[in-house]
Amino acid sequence: MAGEEMVRVAVDQELCIGAGVCELLEPEVFELDNDIVISSVTGDELLPRARADVVVDRCPSRAIAIVEEEL
Amino acid sequence: MAPPSAAAVDTPNVTDPSLYLEGIPHDRFAQIRATPGLAWHPYEDGGFWAVTRHAEVRHVSRNPELFSSAIGHTNLWDLEADALEARRSLIDTDAPDHTRLRRLVAGAFTPKNIRRWEETVRAITGELLDEFVAQGGGDWVDMVAAPLPIQVILTMLGVPTDDADYLVELSNYLVEGTGDAQSIPPDAFGNTTELRLLPFNSPASHALFEYGEGMRQQRQNDLRDDLVSHLVQAESDVERMSRNEYRNMFHLLVFAGNETTRTAISHGGMALAAFPDEWGRVLADPGLIDSSAEEILRWATPVMHMRRTATTDTELAGTPIAEGDKVVMWYASANRDEAVFEDPFRFDVSRANGDHFAFGGGGPHLCLGAFLARLEVTVLLEEMAKRSICLEQTSEPVRARSNFVHGVLSVGMQPAGGTN
Numbered sequence: 372m373a374g375e376e377m378v379r380v381a382v383d384q385e386l387c388i389g390a391g392v393c394e395l396l397e398p399e400v401f402e403l404d405n406d407i408v409i410s411s412v413t414g415d416e417l418l419p420r421a422r423a424d425v426v427v428d429r430c431p432s433r434a435i436a437i438v439e440e441e442l
Numbered sequence: 443m444a445p446p447s448a449a450a451v452d453t454p455n456v457t458d459p460s461l462y463l464e465g466i467p468h469d470r471f472a473q474i475r476a477t478p479g480l481a482w483h484p485y486e487d488g489g490f491w492a493v494t495r496h497a498e499v500r501h502v503s504r505n506p507e508l509f510s511s512a513i514g515h516t517n518l519w520d521l522e523a524d525a526l527e528a529r530r531s532l533i534d535t536d537a538p539d540h541t542r543l544r545r546l547v548a549g550a551f552t553p554k555n556i557r558r559w560e561e562t563v564r565a566i567t568g569e570l571l572d573e574f575v576a577q578g579g580g581d582w583v584d585m586v587a588a589p590l591p592i593q594v595i596l597t598m599l600g601v602p603t604d605d606a607d608y609l610v611e612l613s614n615y616l617v618e619g620t621g622d623a624q625s626i627p628p629d630a631f632g633n634t635t636e637l638r639l640l641p642f643n644s645p646a647s648h649a650l651f652e653y654g655e656g657m658r659q660q661r662q663n664d665l666r667d668d669l670v671s672h673l674v675q676a677e678s679d680v681e682r683m684s685r686n687e688y689r690n691m692f693h694l695l696v697f698a699g700n701e702t703t704r705t706a707i708s709h710g711g712m713a714l715a716a717f718p719d720e721w722g723r724v725l726a727d728p729g730l731i732d733s734s735a736e737e738i739l740r741w742a743t744p745v746m747h748m749r750r751t752a753t754t755d756t757e758l759a760g761t762p763i764a765e766g767d768k769v770v771m772w773y774a775s776a777n778r779d780e781a782v783f784e785d786p787f788r789f790d791v792s793r794a795n796g797d798h799f800a801f802g803g804g805g806p807h808l809c810l811g812a813f814l815a816r817l818e819v820t821v822l823l824e825e826m827a828k829r830s831i832c833l834e835q836t837s838e839p840v841r842a843r844s845n846f847v848h849g850v851l852s853v854g855m856q857p858a859g860g861t862n
């Protein structure tokens with residue numbers, strides 16, 4: 372199983388409603404800007420696929436996607 | 443409205459508000475859940491699709507482009523176009539309006555920022571519990587469940603907490619407006635607006651609008667570090683928020699911030715009294731506080747349903763849905779779905795699956811106050827545990843006559859066992 376497969380995630384800032392679910396689940400990867408209240412990815416951090424799936428699944432506005440690319 | 447299919451005609455009624463005087467009609471929901479497809483439920487001169495299973499509620503909630511919050515109404519009954527416009531709040535919008543309005547308030551309610559209110563919540567909770575113990579108990583709703591959330595949301599908004607009783611009173615009238623009987627005349631609180639233009643058709647909405655307008659005028663020249671000032675600043679730029687959006691937002695925050703959490707705490711107290719062994723497990727292991735808060739939320743399901751309207755012909759659970767059909771997500775049923783929750787009628791403080799829909803079905807209207815409400819319930823449990831308060835129920839609950847808010851108007855409780 373590819374339990375350790377790492378994937379990159381991205382936030383669609385048009386769709387983000389600033390609920391903060393991603394920041395709660397993965398504080399190392401997502402950060403909400405306190406003024407504009409939009410989430411962004413803090414850097415180029417990667418997530419194990421299983422955890423990425425959870426944030427994608429939990430984002431209420433479906434603003435998070437896994438960026439499929441060759442790593 | 444879609445013609446009812448032959449199979450759906452037998453759908454048991456779940457909207458009669460008087461049913462809810464005895465509690466949620468869980469047996470009826472179980473029957474609907476067990477029937478394949480979606481059930482057509484007659485309502486007034488039309489009807490709606492009753493979505494009762496967890497997976498399907500989630501589908502409706504997470505696909506707002508198919509199931510709109512902005513068309514018709516998010517309650518069971520349709521509003522006329524002018525009434526919908528006058529009453530429209532965050533909850534009755536779709537993107538992009540929803541995104542714009544939600545971002546105006548989202549910052550105050552993120553998990554990170556909500557944590558800053560913990561000490562305030564703890565202080566308010568401690569005072570209420572100490573008084574409850576000192577009095578030897580009383581009406582749990584009046585003494586704890588109602589004052590805690592209203593004091594917290596008013597503090598956040600910047601509204602004087604001296605006005606808490608008045609705003610709780612207004613809020614009670616609003617819940618009545620979700621049922622079929624109003625105890626106040628149309629001109630109560632000096633109201634002259636047609637009731638159909640007011641949220642919950644209630645003159646109490648007029649009073650709440652007036653109150654919000656007073657706050658707006660006060661803050662306009664005296665901006666502070668509170669939520670009303672923040673809204674007033676946004677309202678000064680019509681691109682960001684109109685005057686009508688301001689007043690509906692103020693109304694929504696006061697109502698949603700208080701009625702729902704109060705309902706969770708009312709049912710929470712009743713559950714802890716009914717299942718003392720479960721509370722005993724929490725007292726023995728404070729590590730169970732978080733999961734017991736989630737279980738209380740599932741158990742209580744304060745908001746029992748929300749409605750959407752199909753934007754196009756679509757299909758769900760093999761049932762065709764026509765554009766314009768009403769689709770109602772029954773959170774009260776999804777939270778007892780045996781496909782997701784093992785032994786769903788058991789109150790289990792260590793339940794591992796916390797994927798309940800007390801705060802909605804996972805879509806963009808996810809409760810704005812979810813993390814605040816969780817903080818309030820968690821801190822309440824912590825402070826009760828600290829004082830070793832065990833609850834004993836001393837009277838039957840008086841329940842709200844509403845198919846929308848699972849409200850409890852009063853229930854007697856007394857602290858048994860230890861005191862501080």
Ligand code: HEM
Nearest residue numbers: 532533698699702703706745748801802807809810811815
């Ligand atoms: C236990 C307590 C609470 C429960 C069970 C609850 C429940 C809900 C539910 C089910 C929705 C979703 C509506 C939909 O699907 O269309 C919602 C939305 C909302 N709630 Fe709560 N709520 C609670 C506490 C609060 C608090 C404390 C606030 C304080 C501000 C609040 C403010 C809101 C707002 C503004 C919305 C609309 C969000 C939107 O449309 O984007 N709620 N709530």
